[in-house]
Amino acid sequence: xxxxxxxxxxxxxxxxxxxxxxxxxxxxxxxxxxxxxxxxxxxxxxxxxxxxxxxxxxxxxxxxxxxxxxxxxxxxxxxxxxxxxxxxxxxxxxxxxxxxxxxxxxxxxxxxxxxxxxxxxxxxxxxxxxxxxxxxxxxxxxxxxxxxxxxxxxxxxxxxxxxxxxxxxxxx
Numbered sequence: 001x002x003x004x005x006x007x008x009x010x011x012x013x014x015x016x017x018x019x020x021x022x023x024x025x026x027x028x029x030x031x032x033x034x035x036x037x038x039x040x041x042x043x044x045x046x047x048x049x050x051x052x053x054x055x056x057x058x059x060x061x062x063x064x065x066x067x068x069x070x071x072x073x074x075x076x077x078x079x080x081x082x083x084x085x086x087x088x089x090x091x092x093x094x095x096x097x098x099x100x101x102x103x104x105x106x107x108x109x110x111x112x113x114x115x116x117x118x119x120x121x122x123x124x125x126x127x128x129x130x131x132x133x134x135x136x137x138x139x140x141x142x143x144x145x146x147x148x149x150x151x152x153x154x155x156x157x158x159x160x161x162x163x164x165x166x167x168x169x170x171x172x
Contacts, residue, residue: 016068018143019100019136023093028166029143030152038165068104071117079105079112088118089160091125096139098127103136 021029031038074080081101085094098114105112106129114127129136146153155161155170164170 013067014100014140014143016070016097016100016104018147019139020090020093020097022139022143022146023096024090024160025155025158025164025166026146026153027155027170028164030146030149031166031169033143033147036166036169038169066104068101070101079110081105081112081114082117083114084117084119086118086120088121088123091116095125095127096136099129099132099136100139102127102129103133 018029018033021032070081071084072082074082081098083094083098083101088094094116098116102112102114113129116125116127118124157171161167161171
């Protein structure tokens, strides 16, 4: 295996949800990366799953490619990656997750763009990589650094904390 392929394989062990969590909360990312998952107890996560399941009939859903799990894909001249999101509250995290998916597929020679779907808002947003590879690579490095820490980063109080599945781990 060439060193370039080794780099690609190491780099692409990051999951899309980890990119998302990096921009939501680094403490949440650390817990998740260590196998401490609390989402199964979250009503907000359940609502997101419900929206995902009930919207976009006829689409191939939950497409797993390596370490990424895409909500659904449309195959056209260029592959369309679709991510279904509940609200725009964490839009930067959604955008970076979509950019990572495009970046991931590009590393394997697949040209793609992403569409963020906000069914409750009846809105979509198109995301293209368009020279933003370094931004994705910096996020990957940040994730690797956080995952290698022996203890979680100190949580930062935010308006989203009380709705987070990890709230009790951070604040009680």
